[in-house]
Amino acid sequence: MITTKDLTKVYRSRGREVTALAGVDLHVREGEVYGVVGTSGAGKSTLIRCVNMLERPSSGSVTVDGLELTALAGREHRAGRDLRAARRRIGMVFQHFNLLSSRTVQENVELPLEIIGLDRTQRRRKAAELLDLVGLADKARSYPGQLSGGQKQRVGIARALAGDPKVLLSDEATSALDPETTRSVLGLLRDLNRQLGLTVLLITHEMDVIKTVCDSAALMRGGKVVEAGELTDLLARPDSLLARELFPLGDFGAGHPGHTVLEITFQGDSSAQPFVSQLARTYQIDINILGAAVETIGGRLVGRMRVELPGAHQDNVVPIGFLREQGLQVDVLDQRNGAVA
Structure with missing residues (x-):
């Protein structure tokens, strides 16, 4: 649904060049929630602005729903009209809401229409449907200044859906919200993804956002x-660097010299297995x-455990094999540097 190939963006100012994107390849499948995470300055916001052509890439390509937007942007004739038509299939939710304070909630949603x-x-009917969809039907006549941050972001989401897009882009949409409101807005995005088939x-810069709502990252x-x-x-x-940041175990103990330290990852059905007690009973x-x-x-239960077994690695080959037979991922930790051996 969304593909970037060798995407590069270089900003030039007063003889200096700053490379914001350096050959980014990304593939987002239809119907999934895909998160891009990184610290400030990593290039995340530039990437999303290049996806909808708010920023023109220096090189590379962007394809959304089968249309190569970079090719449309490069045409001399009809470029503006073709690109605007393509953009209507892409909704955008901004970090700071970008609502017009002089317009009511309903009028803000009607603006793109x-x-x-x-x-x-038609505008009124569509706006009413969208406000009902995001749970704000009773706020149609209110003004942005009368809303909470979470409510403002819901208005922003409703406005982004006005053109019936197939793709919804979210640029740090929850970073200005408190944790409870963040969970609520993320839940709404996931619901819209499922109900409308939105990609x-x-x-985001928050790993909790990735954990909560994303299928891929x-x-x-x-x-x-x-x-x-x-x-x-x-x-x-x-x-995996992402797995380590999503699920850090660095603060846990490293074990004793001469013993074997394992990191065990379990997902889905395997999380309900009493594998520790089974291992202890079976091999005493x-x-x-x-x-x-x-x-x-x-949306999937995932666990990670660090355990220590008596004896060296070669003494525990059979117990390790037993754990792997249970469908668990078992990695042996190198006690010298804390890395997986």
Whole structure:
């Protein structure tokens, strides 16, 4: 649904060049919620603004729903009209709401419908449907100044849906909200994704946002995507940077010299298995639990545990094999540097 290939954006000012995007390849599948995460300056917001051509890339391509937007933007004739038509299939939700204070909630939602030439009756009907969809039917006559931050963002989402887009872009839409309101807005985005079949691409610096709502994610650093994939696949990879940041176990103990330390990852059905007690009974070994955590990531229960077994690695080959036979991912920790051996 959304594909970027070798996307580059270079800003030039007073003889200096700053590379915001350096060859970004991204693929967002139809109907999924895809998160791009990274620290400030990683290039996230530039990426999303290039996806809808608010920023023109220096090179590379952007394709949304089968249309290559970079090609449309490059045409001399009909470029403006073609690009505007393509953009109507892309909704955009902004960090700071971007609502007009002099317009009511309903009038804010009607604005894009007014721009494309719908008559007043059609605009009112559509706006009422959208406000009902985001849970703000009773706020239609209110003004933005009378709303909470979460309500303002819901208005922004309703406005973004006015053109019946297939793709919804969210640029740090929850960063100005408190945790409870953030969960509510993320829940709304997930509901819209399921009800309307929307493909959602969201930009965030918060790992909790990725955990809560995303199916897939990409980690950006220095204008590049350094890792990307489905969350379930990333969590199953011992070398995944994203998995380590989503589910850190760094504060847990590293075990004793001469013993074997394992990191065990379990997802879905395997999370209900009493594998620690089964292992202890089957092989009559003492297991030291150094740390454990269970979270819901992308709607799926995921856990990670660090345990210590007596004896060296070669003495525990059979118990490790037993755990893997239970459908668990088991990685042996190198006690010298805390990395997976």
